[in-house]
Amino acid sequence: MTQRSRLRWNGDAALRSTRQGALRGLRLGSEHLLQVARGRVPIEEATLERSGVATVDEQSLTAAVSFDTPYAVTQHERLDFQHDNGREAKYLERPMVEEADVIGEIIAAQVRRSLRS
Secondary structure (H helix, E strand, O other): OOOOOOOOOOHHHHHHHHHHHHHHHHHHHHHHHHHHHHOOOOOOOOHHHHOOEEEEEOOOOEEEEEOOOOOHHHHHHOOOOOOOOOOOOOOOHHHHHHOHHHHHHHHHHHHHHHHHO
C-alpha cells in the first residue's frame, strides 16, 4: 500500500510571521530590561528613572534601552558613588547580563507563538 502526502510550504508567510514574532519579542524583552533597570537606577528625584526608554529598530531587528539625562553615564559608571539600598551604578549593564536568558526566552516564546498562528 502506497501512502502519499502533500506538503504545502508557505515560506514567505512563515518568514513574515517569524519576523513579527521576533519584533514582538524584542519589544517585550527590551521593556522587561527597562523595568528591571528602572528598579536599580540611582534615585534622588526620579528624573533619571523617568528618562529610561526602550526602542526597537524594525529594519535591523535590534532593540535598545537607554537613559537620557546629562548625568546618566556618570551615575552608571562611577562605582564610588553612594546610592540608596537597591540602587546602584551599572544599573543597566548588570540587569542586561543577569536577565539575558530571560530576555532570550521572551523573544523565543514570541517567535514560537507566531509560528503556531
